[in-house]
Amino acid sequence: AKTWILVKHFDGFPKDSDFELKVEELPEPKDGEVLLEAVFLSVDPYMRPFSRVRMKEGDVMIGTQVAKVLQSKNPAFPVGSHVIGRGGWRTHTVSDGADLTPIMPDWPQDLSLSLALGTIGMPGLTALFGIEEVLGLQKGETLLVNAAAGAVGTVVGQIAKIKGCKVVGSAGSDAKVAYLKELGFDEAFNYKTVGSLDEALKKASPEGYDCFFENVGGPFWTAATQQMKNFGRIAVCGGIATYNDTTPKTCPYPHLTMIFKQLKVEGFMQSRWEHKHPESLKRLMGWVKEGKLKYREHVTKGFDNMPAAFMGLLQGENIGKAVIAM
Numbered sequence: 001a002k003t004w005i006l007v008k009h010f011d012g013f014p015k016d017s018d019f020e021l022k023v024e025e026l027p028e029p030k031d032g033e034v035l036l037e038a039v040f041l042s043v044d045p046y047m048r049p050f051s052r053v054r055m056k057e058g059d060v061m062i063g064t065q066v067a068k069v070l071q072s073k074n075p076a077f078p079v080g081s082h083v084i085g086r087g088g089w090r091t092h093t094v095s096d097g098a099d100l101t102p103i104m105p106d107w108p109q110d111l112s113l114s115l116a117l118g119t120i121g122m123p124g125l126t127a128l129f130g131i132e133e134v135l136g137l138q139k140g141e142t143l144l145v146n147a148a149a150g151a152v153g154t155v156v157g158q159i160a161k162i163k164g165c166k167v168v169g170s171a172g173s174d175a176k177v178a179y180l181k182e183l184g185f186d187e188a189f190n191y192k193t194v195g196s197l198d199e200a201l202k203k204a205s206p207e208g209y210d211c212f213f214e215n216v217g218g219p220f221w222t223a224a225t226q227q228m229k230n231f232g233r234i235a236v237c238g239g240i241a242t243y244n245d246t247t248p249k250t251c252p253y254p255h256l257t258m259i260f261k262q263l264k265v266e267g268f269m270q271s272r273w274e275h276k277h278p279e280s281l282k283r284l285m286g287w288v289k290e291g292k293l294k295y296r297e298h299v300t301k302g303f304d305n306m307p308a309a310f311m312g313l314l315q316g317e318n319i320g321k322a323v324i325a326m
């Protein structure tokens with residue numbers, strides 16, 4: 001098996017020298033175990049902050065993958081079937097099955113299994129739970145989402161449209177903004193070239209925002225908070241603009257805005273609703289089949305390119321979900 005090791009904790013933006021490709025001999029699977037081969041691997045922003053709290057130097061990089069069962073001594077996972085595995089950045093894995101989830105039954109032939117890492121996987125669930133469980137988004141409301149052209153953001157905007165809302169998205173390139181319009185976002189802007197964020201947010205929705213799905217943090221957070229309507233709700237999903245900070249930066253923290261507007265702010269992790277995963281994945285799949293939930297993927301070919309794909313994601317190279325195809 002090939003594995004990618006975190007040899008040195010990231011200090012600021014990740015570097016090539018923080019990773020090392022290692023080859024490892026795997027044991028034969030014992031009773032109850034399976035041998036897996038990665039088919040698609042995921043790179044996600046959470047790997048940057050989680051590397052500090054969940055990993056030691058020398059560990060295999062954390063992550064999920066779609067894998068094929070090559071050998072099986074576990075009847076729950078027959079040879080030739082596909083699973084979601086949580087073994088990290090590795091080409092082959094011997095697993096006892098505890099960290100494996102079978103791919104949803106009846107996965108359509110014409111849909112790539114890589115979607116199980118994106119729109120019909122963890123990022124899609126994050127979007128759905130953020131909207132329904134945290135924000136309680138209602139028909140006719142106006143929703144703002146940033147990092148809108150990414151894995152989570154594209155699903156957030158489209159579910160909000162399905163629910164009959166006005167949707168405003170921000171993203172870091174004109175191509176991304178064009179894509180958001182294609183997806184049916186009512187308004188979209190490039191936060192890198194727009195000049196004043198305050199003005200852009202006001203122009204996109206002069207009456208303000210009922211809900212804000214926050215993926216970014218930093219100055220965007222401050223600006224967006226000012227544009228909320230009274231009693232607005234904010235789902236704090238991510239803060240990617242801050243993940244590579246070496247010292248925590250203070251951005252003006254809008255206490256008075258939050259008090260005067262009486263905002264409700266809630267951080268969340270999609271894992272809180274694990275009991276709802278199967279039914280929620282079915283709903284996401286249903287919308288994809290109906291053509292209501294469109295997707296794009298940013299596919300990097302080859303396991304050896306995983307660190308580059310991860311660093312590219314943190315720099316905004318991707319439109320839609322970033323995945324590695326073997």
Ligand code: NDP
Pocket residue numbers: 044045046122123126147148149150151152153170171172173176215216236237238239240241242268269270271313314315316317318319320321322
């Ligand atoms: P994306 O596919 O959106 O990729 C990350 C995107 O973030 C990049 O494409 C880039 O787009 C944007 N970005 C990168 N750096 C910055 C920056 N400094 N300022 C603003 N935008 C930046 O990733 P995901 O959809 O997987 O994740 C989106 C967010 O959701 C992340 O913050 C992630 O941590 C969070 N998340 C939280 C979960 C939870 O359970 N709470 C679960 C999954 C994800 P651009 O070109 O627009 O800058």
